[in-house]
Amino acid sequence: MPHPTQNTARLTAEITQRLAHLSTDLHQLPADEAVQAIARIVNPDDGILGAFTQLVEAGSRLAQHQAERGALPAEVWLSLGRAANELHSIGLDLDDHKDTLVQFGTRTGLAASKPPAPAPLVARRRR
Numbered sequence: 001m002p003h004p005t006q007n008t009a010r011l012t013a014e015i016t017q018r019l020a021h022l023s024t025d026l027h028q029l030p031a032d033e034a035v036q037a038i039a040r041i042v043n044p045d046d047g048i049l050g051a052f053t054q055l056v057e058a059g060s061r062l063a064q065h066q067a068e069r070g071a072l073p074a075e076v077w078l079s080l081g082r083a084a085n086e087l088h089s090i091g092l093d094l095d096d097h098k099d100t101l102v103q104f105g106t107r108t109g110l111a112a113s114k115p116p117a118p119a120p121l122v123a124r125r126r127r
Contacts, residue, residue: 019048039101042094049094053087060084 022041026034041048060080066072 035101039098042091042101043098044091044095049087049091053084053091056080056087057084 022037026037029037044050060077060083063072063077063080067074067077
């Protein structure tokens, strides 16, 4: 039976490779399919962003234990904690737009009959 570290390293490499493929494929999709994929990626219930956030949160907790033992610099734990908090905040920001992404991604006839109207780009953050 392979050592768990070997399995984890292999799984990490495979996930990284698959995410790279997904990114490449996303650029090649038609706009409506790309938006559907993005909506699934950022879905807080079962999307990639939520799963990655949970992974970073788990890493932060593990780093905290290691830092408390003196085996890891506290700055590493604090950085992972900040990253987990930022990812969580980003997920909340995107969750506000989940329904819009899904609706836009499922439109078919409407997109062909009426071109979308451009909207002014305004950055809004709720922090």
